[in-house]
Amino acid sequence: MRRLTYTALLLLATASLAIGQEARDKNILAALRHGWNFELRAGLSMGGTAPIPMLQEIRSVEKYNPKLNVHVEGQATKWFDPHWGLVMGLRMEQKGMVTDARVKNYHTSLLLGDGAEASGNWTGYVESNYAASSIVLPVSAAYKINDYGKVQAGLYAGYRFDGSFTGHVTDGHFRMGSPIGERVDFPADKQATYDFSDELSRFEAGMQVGGSWRAYRHFLVYGELRASFTPIFPGSFTTLTTKLYPIYVSTGFSYLF
Template identity: 45%
Template sequence: MKRYIFPLFFLFISLAHIQAQENSNRTLIKAALHGWEYEVKAGISIGGTSPIPLPAEIRSLDSYNPTLAVPIEGNAIKWFGVKKKWGLNIGLRLENKNMITKATVKNYSMEIIGDDGNRLAGNWTGGVKTKVRNSYITLPVLATHKLSNRWNIKAGPYISYLLDGEFSGDVYEGYLREGNPTGQKIVFTDGAVAKYDFSDDITKFGYGIQVGADWRAFKHLKVFADLTWGLNDIMKKDFKTISFAMYPIYLNFGFGYSF
């Protein structure tokens, strides 16, 4: 009798899996008949967090590294009408908005951290390295339109909540005017650097607009590109060290699977 236990067990598991798959297929078919479509997406995010336009304090952008960021997203799409040309897309996305840049600046408002941990505020002239690594959970609500059997376009607002944030970097090869542009001059040369960290000053909530397009390569496989443009400063309202607002602007592109 014992020799039949394991074959019967595996047969039971297989039948249960088949039944669960059949139930899932029936649910998806019913949803499709009522105008619902579901999809999951993953890709790569490239962009930057920047003032618009670049202020006079930033004299040149010397280097840019988007670093690796992989957004993961799930969407529910409700199609309306007989022809189902128009729909409403509601999603949930886990994403990173990253970048590392180097720039040459003049009279750039700054607060550096000394070796003793004390902070010194003033106006910096010289090199600045900035590292941004922000993780968000984002809710896009988009109007979507079928241009053809393969092409969809979409646009609408999004809101984001910050899960983890970093805005930090170094200053190098320059000098700091303590307090104001005519204050005491503190020079950094011969490879000397000073750090700064504004991570605690990043705002928790962000909002903006998103536009994009999907191309259905196969029955279930999509290729997508989405541009997100933040409309509020990533820093808190009471943060005054950086004298201009900074906005996250990122392009997400990759593949999606439609159920």
């Protein structure tokens, strides 16, 4: 009797799941009939934070590491006619880079050997390490070229919930306070560090433009350029006199429901 009860409960649970799946499938089909498409995207981004325009203080970029920046996004598209639609999404993304450069009279703040922080101008080698994790809300207008390809462009707003901006300097000299201040030399075997992680801005807004191509019935490949209107540090942060803007190119695969 107990075995029959367990079997009956199992059959009921299986039937409930089947009915639930059938209801979900009907809901998706109903949405498609009313002009909606749903996509799940996953991919990688490559880029960095850059001053616009490039500063004269940056004499050369010695090395660049784009890191492995992953993003996952869900999109819903409402098509108003055979060609035009509105795309709304929710994206979790990582941004980051490591750069090594040679600079001259670059204004910054350093943690010296005694633990004291000093502002001034640095000439020499500098390494910067940037990382950020954000949740992003993109909204774009889409144009369907044909049954296989579409392009889209729009705006996005993001909130950074984690991030860091750190680095070190070496093989150069530091002028305390100003370009003519007291000089402190740092040979190649000596370095000073900096950490501006707590100063990073929480909010970001920018534009994005890209396109996708349907490779199979449900699978698409896509590419997108994303450029921020807002720098990674707020206007109240004056330790770095330059404004750094995130600019990234993203590519990946998408599943079309």
